[in-house]
Amino acid sequence: MFTRYLSSNRKILTVSILAGLFIALLLGTLQFFWSYHKREVKFDTLIADLxxxxxxxxxxxxTSIDTLQPLTLNxxxxVSAELTSRAAFSINVRAFLLVRDNKAFCSSATGPMNVPLEELIPELHINKPIDMALLPGTPMLPNKPAIAIWYRNPLVKNGGVFTSVNINLTPYLLYTARQDEFAGIAVIIGDQALSTMSxxxxxxxxxxxxxxxTATLKDVPLTINLYAEQWTTxxxxxxxxxxLVCGIAAGSLSYYILTIRLNPGKEILTAIKRGQFYVVYQPVVDTKELKMRGVEVLMRWKHPTMGEIPPDAFINFxxxxxxxxxLTLHLFDLIIQDxxxxxxxxxxGAKLGINIAPGHLHADSFKEDMRTFNAALPPDHFQTVLEITERDMIQQREANQLFEWLHNEGFEIAIDDFGTGHSALIYLERFTMDYLKIDRGFVNAIGTETVTSPVLDAVLTLARRLNMSTVAEGVETPExxxxxxxxxxxxxxxxxxxxxxxxxQFRKWQPDMHPERE
Structure with a gap:
């Protein structure tokens, strides 16, 4: 009776719920330990980089001070002019002082002087080859801490070079202070310390x-402490x-698979025959005038029972x-209809950006498919841009030949989601492409004080040198x-x-962007 009571749908629902709970517990636990592991790796990497x-x-x-040591004999x-010039071109250096017979006799900041070094910096021991001390400030910048460093000249009696250096030696101090998991950093020299917490x-x-x-530098008496919370809410x-999300997704997927009881391939072919796929267009504008220069064509699937199915899901299927x-040929047909x-x-001359999967790029019919598609479009009106991801270019020799053929046929090529792969810079050097589409992960990081901005600057510089146009994806804010x-x-x-x-909707769309709003 119990078996008869449980209908097929109830069984499917029960199995799906159990699968969702199992996946939720498993992946939730794995995610927690993975986060903990990433924190540990992050700490190790940061202290090593520092x-x-x-x-x-x-x-x-x-090295710079070694070149100044002979000046202690003059x-x-x-030598004041050369000393001042060296200080001006040394990063973070406030001043160089030449010392002879325990007295500082020349400063890059003030010129001649005659002051015992013990009066200037009592904490320094000039009998040591190298010594350091933390200073609350210097005469020129009294309220900004600095590091005082002494380098002895073994050829001059009680002589050498003393310098004061800005304590803000690295952007990591600012970086760590603005991360939730980091409590701060302390630089320790002798009995004194400077901390981001004070x-x-x-x-x-x-x-x-x-x-x-904790890390101690190998050649100078300086220790770095990195503070962080062991666990975060x-x-x-x-x-x-x-x-929870993975459990819901796993349960839903399980329910979907058990419900349709069909081969995923047959489901896709049925969807093509029944017209369940459709295309949408996302405008692409130029940065100078904010005028539309083309679109990216994207495929969508509206299933009669499951609703909108994510593109990544059905494309992977x-x-x-x-x-x-x-599926790509059906996309071509839909574009030709529109x-x-x-x-x-x-x-x-508007650009039609179309994503090409590696399975089609390297298919025997690819060239003929592209010629047929191009011939079916209105003549001399659209410029087709094939968007290809980094993983599509693993077969280097074949990809080079295909890219050359595509260019000869009048197509343009864009590398899509740039920066998400492992060999992106190598691909830029090996292949001739027209556009570089910057992954939305780089764009989202703009203005968040992460290390992404210097990487993005380098990417843009490289693209300019290679004469590639750049397209930023995922732009969501005027900033x-x-x-x-x-x-x-x-x-x-x-x-x-x-x-x-x-x-x-695209026919009625009018851009509503103005540079002054930025």
Missing amino acids: SVYMETYFDELK NCHD GSLLNAHDLHEIPAR DELLFALFFG AEAQKLIVP APVLQTVLPP QAAWLREHGVNFLQGYWISRPMPLA
Whole structure:
């Protein structure tokens, strides 16, 4: 009776719920431990980077000071100009002082002087080859802490070079202070410390917190402490949320698979025959005038029972079932159907950005498919741009030949989601492409004080040198648009401009963007 009571749908629902609970517990737990592991790796990486950065800085400073040591044998009037010039071109250096017979006799900042070094910096021991001390300030900058460094000249009696250096040696101090998981950083020299948690010098014994990581530089008496919370509420909440989302997704997917009881490939072919796929158009505008220069064509699937199915899901299904070619050809047909109307909306020469999957790019029918598609479009009106991801170019020799053929046929090529792969810079060097589409992850990081901005600057510089036009994806705010325009990005695409739209809505769409609003 119990078996008869449980209908097929109830069984499917029960199995789906159990699968969702199992996946939620499993992935939630894995996510929590993965977050903990990433924190540990992040701490190790940061303390190592800090150490390398500061050791490199002090090595370079030592090299510069070695060139100044012979000046301790001269009169100040003879060497003050060179001393001042060296200080001006040394990063973070406030002043160089030449010392002889325990007296500072020449300063790059003030010129000749005659002051015992013990009166200037009592904490320094000039009998040591190298010694350091933390200063609350210097005469020129009395309220800004500095590091005092002494380098002895073994050839001059009680002589050498003394220098004062800005304590803000690295952007990591600012970076860590603005991260939730980091409590701060302390630089310790002798019995004194400067911490991001205090605006003034502290006694090193007053640093009661146990650091998450500690590093001592190899050639100078300086120690770095990194402070961080062992556990964060955000990590636990994110693990719970991640597990919940994955559980719901797994349960829903299980219900979908068990409900349709069909081969995914047959489902896709049926959807093509029944017209369940449709296309949407997302405008792409130039950064100078904010005028539409083209669109990216995107495919969508509206299932009669499951509703809108995410593109990543059905495209991955199509690739797995070897159906990406018929799916792409169906996309071509949909574009060709819309082409007469698109011709009235888009200006001559407008770009049609179309994503090409690797399964189609390397298919035997690819060249013929592209020729057929191009011939079916209105002549001399659209410029087709094939958007190809980094993973599509693994077969280097074949990809090079295909790209050359595509260019000869009048197509343009864009590398899509740039920066998400592992060999992006290598691909830029090896392949000839027309556009570089910057991944939305870089765009989202604009203005968030992360390390992404220097990477994006480097990418844009490289693209300019290679004569590639750049397209920023995922532009959502006027601040992002302003930054991208200032840094020479050629085209913008994203929700700040417009969401992807069906043809009927796209015909009526009018851009509502003004540079002054940025």
